[in-house]
Amino acid sequence: MKHLTEEELILLYYGEPGGRPEAEEHLDRCSNCYERMLALQRLLNSFAAPEVPDPGPDFESRIWQRLEPMLEEVKRPWWRRLPRIVWLDLPPKRVLAASAAAICLAVVAFFAGRTVPNTEPTPQTAASESPVVLERVLVLAVGDHLERSQRMLAELVNSGEKDLPDLTYERARARELVQANRLFRQTAAREGDTSVASVLDDLERVLVEVAHAPEDISPRQLRELRRRIERQGILFQVRIVGDRLRRQQAAQHEAEETL
Amino acid sequence: MQDSDAAVIARAQAGDKDAFRLLVERYSRAVYRLAYRMTGNQQDAEDIVQETFLRAYKQIHRYESRSAFGTWIYRIASNCAIDLLCFRKRYEADREQIDVIDFERSEAVAAGAAQVPAQDRLVYAAELKRRVAAVMAEMSPQEKMAFVLRHLEGQSIEEIGAALGTGPSATKNSIFRAVQKLRKGLEPVMSSLR
Ligand SMILES: [Zn+2]
Numbered sequence: 001m002k003h004l005t006e007e008e009l010i011l012l013y014y015g016e017p018g019g020r021p022e023a024e025e026h027l028d029r030c031s032n033c034y035e036r037m038l039a040l041q042r043l044l045n046s047f048a049a050p051e052v053p054d055p056g057p058d059f060e061s062r063i064w065q066r067l068e069p070m071l072e073e074v075k076r077p078w079w080r081r082l083p084r085i086v087w088l089d090l091p092p093k094r095v096l097a098a099s100a101a102a103i104c105l106a107v108v109a110f111f112a113g114r115t116v117p118n119t120e121p122t123p124q125t126a127a128s129e130s131p132v133v134l135e136r137v138l139v140l141a142v143g144d145h146l147e148r149s150q151r152m153l154a155e156l157v158n159s160g161e162k163d164l165p166d167l168t169y170e171r172a173r174a175r176e177l178v179q180a181n182r183l184f185r186q187t188a189a190r191e192g193d194t195s196v197a198s199v200l201d202d203l204e205r206v207l208v209e210v211a212h213a214p215e216d217i218s219p220r221q222l223r224e225l226r227r228r229i230e231r232q233g234i235l236f237q238v239r240i241v242g243d244r245l246r247r248q249q250a251a252q253h254e255a256e257e258t259l
Numbered sequence: 260m261q262d263s264d265a266a267v268i269a270r271a272q273a274g275d276k277d278a279f280r281l282l283v284e285r286y287s288r289a290v291y292r293l294a295y296r297m298t299g300n301q302q303d304a305e306d307i308v309q310e311t312f313l314r315a316y317k318q319i320h321r322y323e324s325r326s327a328f329g330t331w332i333y334r335i336a337s338n339c340a341i342d343l344l345c346f347r348k349r350y351e352a353d354r355e356q357i358d359v360i361d362f363e364r365s366e367a368v369a370a371g372a373a374q375v376p377a378q379d380r381l382v383y384a385a386e387l388k389r390r391v392a393a394v395m396a397e398m399s400p401q402e403k404m405a406f407v408l409r410h411l412e413g414q415s416i417e418e419i420g421a422a423l424g425t426g427p428s429a430t431k432n433s434i435f436r437a438v439q440k441l442r443k444g445l446e447p448v449m450s451s452l453r
Pocket of ligand 1: 002003004026030031032033034
């Protein structure tokens, strides 16, 4: 019999079926294979499960508290979700004013970050989260932007096919979001926060796609668009970065309180 | 008396949110444990738990009682963990990697350390950690997931295949590749492996 392959040794180590029936017998008689098995054992025995820290007695209720508002969003049909969308509540002129304000905020944040020397000591907790701490205004604005983008995309992905006869609202909101996104992305890149910048980069591609989707989108095109959004996992990524920024913001807030 | 999973799931599928909450309470710790082993980070693990149950909620009507609810939720959790790891790989490559090696109790680590002078042991340990991190980073999320489930969670190849949605030979190959990467990466420093 030929010597055992590494694959066969691994299966034997884990007691999994699938190797040759005479493999075990060979191992007993062949010193070469036996030595290789010992080495494999030494390697794999080194890997032990790390202790999993106890998430605390309130773990389940904490998870539920975070989860419940998200479930509400999933269940509500789109026409009942509409009044919650700030952009659509406002008359067109105020939409323009609001988006201009968002852009000004980003620009102010950018210049504030650049020209005002930061004399305050940087809180350690916030610094450990990201290589370069974004200015707090920017953190706030980007967090808000991610939240709005996420909500728009989540609605698009979650709504039933019959619920969405056309994309008029989504396209308009996506166009607004693309503009803000571009500014934030450039600022984050300049500030050296590469992970925020690259998530914004991916997000922008998706937003542009929504903004340019045909007005009379066919159910098939819509399905494909949704699948692309889901496949890229952009929603989850946006949530991760959004959460990170919120924690960063909370840490900054806490640090200020204690000063 | 506690309601059976089947009864609770049926209620959740009919849109009963309290029933869904019961499922979260029953399964979130198991999901958390798996997620922690994949990420080595409590915050990431909680993000995965949240995302897992969000996805489960959206798809609950698709759940069929042929498989256990635990297996079904594990499958969703595996996908979430893989998504998160892909995300980390892509955006935060410089982030500190997880420790899966038990440095205290490892025979091979001890044997390797015995060969370096006492004053160099810290350097040795640091080098080992660096290499483990490098190997873990080199594994694809699927390979890492398969390895964690087989080696740390003690699941069979069949169960892992069910969780990852891969056939037996693809599942085996993921584990083989993970172990090979570990061996190649650690052989030079763990001399007793040769
Ligand atoms: Zn042999």
